Amino acid sequence: MAVRHEVAHLAHPQLFTPRLDASVAFFTDFLGLRVAGTDNDTVYLRAWDDYEHHTLTLTARSSAGIGRTNLRAASPEALGRLVSALEATGHGVGWRDGEPGFGPTYVFTDPDGHELGVYYETEWFTPGAETRPSLKNQAEARPGHGVGVRRLDHVNFLGRDPRANRDFLTDVLGAHTTEQIVNDDGLIAGAWTTFTNKGYDVVYTRDNLGLEGRLHHIAFAADTRDDILRACDLALEQGVFIETGPHKHAIQQTFFLYVYEPGGNRIELCNAAARLVLAPDWKTVDWTQAERAKGQAWGLRTIESFHTHGTPTPEEIAREG
Template sequence: MPPLHEIAHLAHVELRTPVPEQSLEFFTGYLGLTEVGSQGDSVFLHAWDDYERTTIKLTAHTTSGIGRTNLRAASPEALQRLVQRIEGTGRGTGWQDGDPGCGPTYVFTEPDGHEMGVYYESEWYTPPAGLAPSLKNQAQARPAHGVPVRRLDHVNYLGADVVPNRDYFRDTLGALVTEQIVLDDGTTAGSWTTFTNKGYDAVWTRDWTGSSGRLHHIAFATDTREDILRAADLALDHGVFIETGPHKHAIQQTFFLYVYEPGGNRIELCNAGARLVIAPDWQPVDWTEAERAKGQAWGLKTIESFHTHGTPPVPQGERVTVGSDPVEGNAW
């Protein structure tokens, strides 16, 4: 097994949208991110307590979905070891120039085909005078508008098969598997992995369409539960579609709200409280079908669209449905 923590953290994510102006307004106006630059069809956005320059790369595209997920290595030496292991799996694409603020980035894919990049060199965010914080250990002054979200928290990928992706992150990148959904037939329908002492950084759940490379959601952390309640009120006032919540997950115990941004991508606002995974020998917590059928922590039933909506959308004729009912056996 590779050592833990050679990946320092989930860094920044590229999100694609067919309606870039509306999506930009969502991220800056509703979520409270700050625009820090642009390049070609992409705009770079910063969450107020992210130490790095970029939190989200928002890219105009013909459809929705996720582009590259970027991971920061813990050191130059860790980066070289990671690249060697990735190359050993045959999944490496090669070195590329990083996004603005990032050094050379080694690009690869996990088994489901999602594009990943790992780098070390990083430009720390320097706020302009009007956004300088009063507390010097904070990256930026907390915005006075929008939710506002503090940082990128995790990505939930849809995968045709959960296990190969889980194993790749564990065996090649050194992730720790924290929680899983294991069906009665032994199939793993969902897996939560972490590079840090958070409960999770990257999640895979089974794509009922049988497709590869799709996104379930990206999640932003808020300071408090009250911020999520405020986000729900703001969503009502500003026409943001609420899919489900506010409520509390059983898995990972995250307090949550799910909304859709204008491009169709699902966005979670989450607050995991003080629950951390600090045991180096943590063993995965497995949830059964019967346990998941009970719904969320306080009994809210999992909404059906949670299992049927992903981005980019899959045309009806291209779907290869996994099972007769996309909800059965996957009630996470």
Template sequence: MTPPLGDIAHLGHAQLHTPDLAASVAFCTDYLGLTVNAETADTVYLRAFDDYEHHSLVLTARDRPGLGRVALRTSSEAALHRRVAAIEAAGGTGKWVEDEPGLGPLYVTTDPDGHEHALYWESEHYRAPEELRPALKNQPQAKPNRGVGVRRLDHVNFLAVDVLANAEFQENVLGARPTEQIRLDSGGIAARWLTYTNKSYDVVYTSDWTGTPGRLHHIAFATDTREDILRAADLAVDTGVFIETGPHKHAIQQTFFLYVYEPGGNRVELCNPLTRLVLAPDWPLVTWTEAERAKGQAWGLKTIESFHTHGTPPVAP
């Protein structure tokens, strides 16, 4: 039985691997408007201005791009240990580490596809230095005066060999709630969107056409307004950031979006889903058929081929 919604409080942060750390950091600071909050020889910790925690994104130098750790904060220490017990009762394994600034112990495990998840409770609330201090005391950091100025990390879209197995891990073990899905004519599930909160989604699993486990489709950052998405497109043109597709509006989840590639090769979405919440405790799972999905976006240009084929790490054809 799916545990009660609430043991996972929210998506904490994500880690991207990049073969060009300096360029990826420049993209995140100059284009996205993130702030560097700590760094080591091969890793940089960055934060979005409205995040209350130490970091929203971790960039780590690697030979190939891809997704590293996805971190989930629990709603209490007891909730953390309940989820660890649930993981191990379901046959999963993990280990305790304490290797990130601003955080206490993390329990690191994987979903069935091999994507690394870290669960934690102890978290240092960010205190802005004088030069980043906001005028309003209920905001962690002043809004950035550069780039898009994204507000927070919004969601992670995993590629998966078996969408249903991974979605059921999120539901039955971590306590996520499914909100929308795509069902193929064959009966298989091609994608499923899930939430830990009253947002319409926090994580997504979509089918990996290569059959390769553990890959990333994209991470997404939320903006304040739709106009920020248009500004992001203009800034991308002016600064040489590669636009893959958008701005358009998704039919599924109704997100207004722009997809770009950061210099390391990972896909990043700028999205504005802030007005859509799932408040019904008995929200029915919305299922889209293969024919309905083939119609494409709600409006905008037709989805381009690379949206269905590009993932990281890359796979040789």
């Protein structure tokens, strides 16, 4: 069994979008991220309380979807141990240069084919005069527009076999499964895993279309429920499509809102900071099919698109051949 806390935290996922300019406008005007840099068809964006160079990478592609999702190791020694463990699985790809602000990154894939990377070296963000915060323990001043999300919260992958992906994270990378959905036939329909004291960092839910390597959503953390309620009005004003919410999940008790960014990727706004997993011997919470059929915490039914929409879409996959 891998040692827990060798991974420090989840970091800077990459999203593909066929509408780069519109997607950048969504993340800056609606969510309140700031542009940290550009490189040809790639834009780097950061949330105001992220200590690293950037929080999200947007890259122009003909289809939406998820690129590389990164993890920061807890130390150089932890990075070495993680790389050795990954190489032994046969899922290792090899070392690559990191994105701007990040050091050498070891790239690997999960059993479903999603690309991930693990690194240690990082460039701490230094704000300019125009965004320097009044409080020195804050990375950057809060933006005066948009939702003003504080940080990246989690990534939810779609996968053919959540159990295999869950076990890969726990056995190789030291994650802990906090909650999961166990169907009547024993199959794992979803698994919520954490590297930290958060309730979850990486989630795998079953791809009901039987496809591999797709994204369900990435999520950003807002400070309060009021921020998420205000986001609903902002979405209305800015023409952002609301898929479902605001409401409260039963699993993890997260207050949520799901929207689509212009490229087609699903984005969650969440407020989950009140619940932390502090117990070192936390026992995984299993949810049955019957319990999940009741809907969300306050009775909201899970809409059909939540079980079918992922990126890239089947149409995009067919078009790419």
